[in-house]
Amino acid sequence: MNGMNHDISIRIDGHSVPARPGESVLDVARRAGAHVPTLCHDPRLEPAAVCRSCLVEIEGQARLQPACSFQASPGLVVRTDSPRVRKHRQVLASLYMADHRLADGLPQRSPAGSSLRGFAKAAGPLIQLHPVHSPRAGRPGDHNPYIGFDPGLCILCARCTRYCDQVHGAGAIALAERGRATTVSTNGGAGLLHSSCELCGGCVDTCPTGAMFDKKPSHHLPGQLRRVRTTCGFCGVGCQLDLNVKGGRVIKVTAPAPGQTINDGNLCVKGRFAYDFIHHQDRLTQPMLRDGDGRLRPSTWPRALERVATGLKRVQERWGSGALGFVSSSRCTSEENYLLQKLARAVFGTNNCHQCAAT
């Protein structure tokens, strides 16, 4: 079964389901097809169990327990859909709605950004409570070009802060203040450019509400964009990313969901935000050769390679192999780098080769 070792079984809603000891009840329940809503859960992060959306009934436990952190043990009996669990979800969703706006009608801000809406809709008719207007501070003076924070939408799930600490290792943002005033902050509420933030955008990707959002303007509602999976060209790692496309134009870039690709849902600032060049008028889209008059003119690949080969050979003949040096770009893959040093050593007989990421 999935190549995994299932030594035990637990009961979920009356069905016996194989599980590994120590696995979270959430993982087992989802494998069994049970619906357990989550907001603060991200498989890349240590469980925080603070959003309380995933609480389930577990036999022998007086209190409802968070499926995301409760560990499977032999014979555990779990109910994910009892009247008590349903009432809990309904009231919890009502509480969230008293404190948080939904990103309804707003342009799509982040891939997971509609999780709160999904939770609230599935929780059934809500109890109408007066809005509480928690005094959560934003960072109005933060003029970084990429990442915005809208405290009105934030549910304090701490996915962004845990991501920044546990996955990206930047520690640029953290929960600050206490109680009703709790918010996400940098040191002193400074802009991200004045923090250790590397603008990786992982906090945006993991945010379940759209509170942490991609600032680049987009007027497209969720569902209007087509996603095209591709490989990032900025370096040799090979991160997968999704181009969000409309009418043949890349509108934005998002990371594939965690667990699907080698980059596990992570990207860096270049892969995520540096896509403006794609449709830029100055972008080179074909080889260019300099004419006798010194001007660059479009050409073909065979002619361009021919020109390079001739030039290299000329230098070698005149000054010897030691006069040549080969430097490859960090955008190249390992295989490409291998080929380049092969060219240097085997064809031109020099050890003068270097890769810019080698130092």
Next chain:
Amino acid sequence: MERKNATREQVLLLLEQAGELSPALVRQVERQTGVPEAEIWGTARFYSLLSERSAALLLCRGLTCKLAGSRQLAAHLEQRGEPYRSVSCLGQCDRAPVALDQDLLVRHGRARGAVSPDDPDLPINLAGQDDASFAALHRARQLGPSAVLDTIEASGLQGRGGAGFPAHAKWRAVRAQASPLRHVVCNADEGEPGTFKDREIALRRPYRLIEGLAIAAWTVGAGTIHIFVRGEFPRVRAGLEQAIAAVGEALSGLDFRFVAGHGAYICGEETALIQAMEGRRGTPRIKPPFPTQVGLHGQPTLVHNVETLACLPSILLRGGEWFRAQGRTEPGSKLYCVTGHVHRPGVYELPLGVTLDDLVDQAGGYVGSPRAFCPGGASSGFLPMSMRDRPLDFQGLARIGSMLGSAGVVVMNDTVNMAQAALQQSIFFEDESCGQCAPCRIGTQVLRQALARFLAEGSPGALNGLDSVSWEMEQASLCGLGMVASRPYTSARRYFPGDFQPASSPEVS
């Protein structure tokens, strides 16, 4: 991510010593400790004694101080041009109404409350002569750990911090852990409104506490003893430090360390306490694992309340059975704090399971005609006088949806409107919620705002939905604070429905 070899546990101390919080100070502490600046900022801003430093007096807005006239004290301060800030209960309820100065010493307040008269047959005996002979520690060493454990088990000692969990079970759990590095933590963060018994123990009988700690540490095999003292109790810490410094040989081999609280009630919760000791935001952790398994720095940790520890010396000297026999419905004697509408507020050591009337007898009787009482601080909600002859014990009160908790008994007479009193307690929980989990963070706001709206407008419609919200807080909150934070409202509504009728809103005196 913190730097390798980061010294996170220093963060709060460095901030405390440095003065006014600023981003520049935070950067300096980042350089000193290796903890990222955002986290230091976020941690500092969690604690009110670090984030709000000013020359203003701290005026208590707790229920007991309200009953005793904190409003008049506020008016008096305004008249004299003394700036003040209203804060959560300061643990000086016997002296209500109270205001502290910048050094966190009482500036305005009555004389300290009464305690039970000296009686050598009381297990703690606050009024007795403190004794640094460490005879009980010697006795424990003679008996050996397993006999000590049996003695504690025979005594029936339950934790006095609120939950009433059997002490011996926690000791055995710590001893069963493989890790040779273990800790004992003394929880002296006493913050439950109406409670000031731990303060009195530490001030009057420091050696009872220190000896109790030494016995616990020796029995469970812990080398380090950490004493976490509420930040607003500087005298308590100074007194204990002095007492420890004055002891020679008897404590050799034990490393005593002090950690100061920085103004957050939630840090009394044991996992939040551990977070604070590690230099983090005082947000409770998910249990399991329990501190006995994964505690301070991930190592097995025995956390006990001051009073629990102070019971140990007499248990060892006079035997488990003797201690058990001191109780009425449950084992041992208990320190009951009593404030509000009684003549002699104070701390009284009585058999566990006495009634409210027994207790108030000790405290000189009721002031006016009693109407309601909290048996154990804000967390226990309110009970009507029809329950005045119920035993004040752990199990009996839990059965009726209340709790003995810290035994901070507050008495209210018929001048008090219970919707107003519920609002008062709701303000406390809203201010002190750590804000980590949604049911408590949002629920405490919904409750407080609805009660305030009801009292302002007199329309019961303002309270719509509160039953469901209270249910959810109790069912789904991550820690004990959120679980009980709706009790003042639910109990007041249940026992005093008349106070929730349209337009009934006289003020608390």
